[in-house]
Amino acid sequence: MAFRLDPTTAITDPHGISWGMHPIAWRNDDIKEVGAFNTLEDMLLDLADLGYHGTEVAGWFPSKEVTKERIDARGIAIVAQWFSSFIVRDGVEAVIPEFTATCEYLRYLGASRVVVSEQTGSVQGVRDVNIFTNKPVLTEEQWPVLAEGLDRLGEIALEHGLDLVYHHHLGTVVQTKEETIRLMELTDPAKVSLLFDTGHAFVGDGDVMGLLEATIDRVKHVHFKDVRPDKLAESKELGRSFLDSFMAGMFTVPGDGMIDFTEPYRFLVEHGYNTWILVEAEQDPAIANPHEYGAKARAYIESTLFTI
Template sequence: MFKENLVKLGIAPIGWTNDDLPELGKENTFEQCISEMALAGFTGTEVGNKYPRDTQELRKALSLRNMEIASAWFSSFLTTEPFEETKAAFIQHRDFLFEMGAKVIVVSEQGYSIQKLAVPLFEKKPVFNEKQWEDLAGGLNELGQLALEKDMKLVFHHHMGTGVQTTEEVNRLMEMTDPNLVFLLYDTGHLYFSGDDPLEVLREHFHRIKHVHLKDVRDSVAGRVKEEKLSFLDAVREGVFTVPGNGGFDFSPVFQKLSESEYQGWMLVEAEQDPSKANPLEYALIARNYIKETAGV
């Protein structure tokens, strides 16, 4: 389906060790994590909380397993903090990723986010006012320019529990930002969980999509999250997310559209689960086999 060498396949460490819930996977080591990723057939990863920050040490560990860094999460606070604070942290993060050979920088706006709060996920979702939208868009344009200095791209991560979660909000952000400076991380799971059609964003903004997260959702758990007014972290604990091929979303049209449009870049499996309930290697293999069968890569 995909032309040879256009896409790379990776997997996020969040199925082994969870950054937001450190108790999930606390027993799993960095070495186990990247070894099982490689064993399952993936060649890339994003950076987790147990990864060494020394670039030489990290590069050596990955090269032994024929792995590389695709990107890493960066929390911006453009709607709540002075821009200079986010700018300084972003430059440090950018330079680390540049040294690791990454081409994209994942940015999520965490100003007013309820992602880590014990509040109902859907009822308490933040909604930005006009000034906050302007601060976000303007700040992202400036960060995008800083990324461009290193020939890198800023990819914005729409996310549950934040001010940019829905299709409407993604559309607005894309309209307000410079298409040459701010790009999009396309995450199937967050759109599907939000109640949106992931294909709509894919069709509308394909030209801005420079990074892809392949995340699936267990429909029964997602229904409980709404009915019982659970928080985002409670949803994760309950197993709302899973790998492609194990949830309610059909990835076939997504792979078809990405291949037809000759998408170039990383596709990363990402499914934050409790590793004591969902063995990370087992689920990595489920995902890898599903992608091979469905996408032909």
């Protein structure tokens, strides 16, 4: 077991991209009992041993001081943190204080971006709602409210040295390719960028490349998440919620499902993307051991993506 990330054995992308792994593999913020046995130290030791350079912040992390001490000790970078905005429901002025505090926290940890998802009407965390047939939809009057609010948050993020990257997400008002493209068209490119997530793009529309090709100029953060075809079909047939779908194994790491990651990886590289890609897969760590699946993802990344 490596106790600190060793640059000589860590993942080294031939195109300069930095690779990390999302903390949701170890523990879940929405279903708090899932992975509750894992600690920050468990995750950091796995990341260092597996050779991933970074991760994001999760809600279960300890204080910022303890987190900073431990990430520095293990040589792991903090890249970003999720922020749930309620701009449409509450108005942007009500959102600004908490968002500003999040930006201050992320700068303390050395992050470079803040992940924002509008949660007004979201059903992603509701376990008795079919994620495949039920989602909130913005009215024509609400679209400019969200866009202008995000531009305002983007200004605050920039003041703290961060990029605001918007996360298109199942069960939210910005889920589909059309919704994501529309949001990018309505927001200021200097203030609002995109987090491109392969798993949400595939499950939401069955189309990974369509969204990436349409928004590549706005992409400043990437999650590579795979989908198990049998579990996707099963979850659709049973009308599962988002939470129950991933608990049933709908998502997995790259190379373990049905998405061909050579296409998005090649497209990103060809368009000069050279910052962070995070391996992400919402799974139950009691079933899908994070170290095992992190190793599986690294093997696929190096043997398949780095050779194209």
